[in-house]
Amino acid sequence: MALANSASGMNVSDECKLKFLELKAKRTYRFIVFKIDENAQQVQIEKLGNPEETYDDFTNSIPENECRYAVYDFDFTTEDNCQKSKIFFISWSPDTSRVRSKMLYASSKDRFKRELDGIQVELQATDPSEMSLDIINERAL
Secondary structure (H helix, E strand, O other), X not given: OOOEOOOOOOEEOHHHHHHHHXXXXXXXXXXXXXXXXXXXXXXXXXXXXXXXXXXXXXXXXXXXXXXXXXXXXXXXXXXXXXXEEEEEEEEEOOOOOOHHHHHHHHHHHHHHHHHOOOOOEEEEEOOHHHHOHHHHHHHHO
C-alpha cells in the first residue's frame, strides 16, 4: 500500500522503497533512476544500474530534457586511505524540461526523499556540469 501525499497527490511504488533498501543494505545496485508517471500519479523505477556500472553509465541513463530523481551509491577513498561509500540523491531538473514537469518533481521531491531512508548527500542539478564526477567527489568528502 503506497502512501499518498496530500500536497501533491503523489504515490511512491513499493518497488521504489524495496530496491532502494537493496541498494543500501546489500549493494545490489550501483544506481536507481526514478521517474514520475504523471497519469498514474506515482513515482516508479525507470532503470536499475548493476554494481559494476560506472558514473558515466549512470549519467547516460538520465534523459537530457526530462526531469528525474536518482540515487547513486558512490564509492570513494578518503585522504587517510579509507574506502567509503555515500548514497547520493540527485534531483535532475534540466532547464529544457517542461514547466509542469519541473513543478511536479519539485513539489514531490521532499516527500519522495523521506521514503528513502539512508540518503547522505542531496544534489540538485539543472545542467550536466552540476552533477559531474568532480562535484560528486567534492560533496562526498
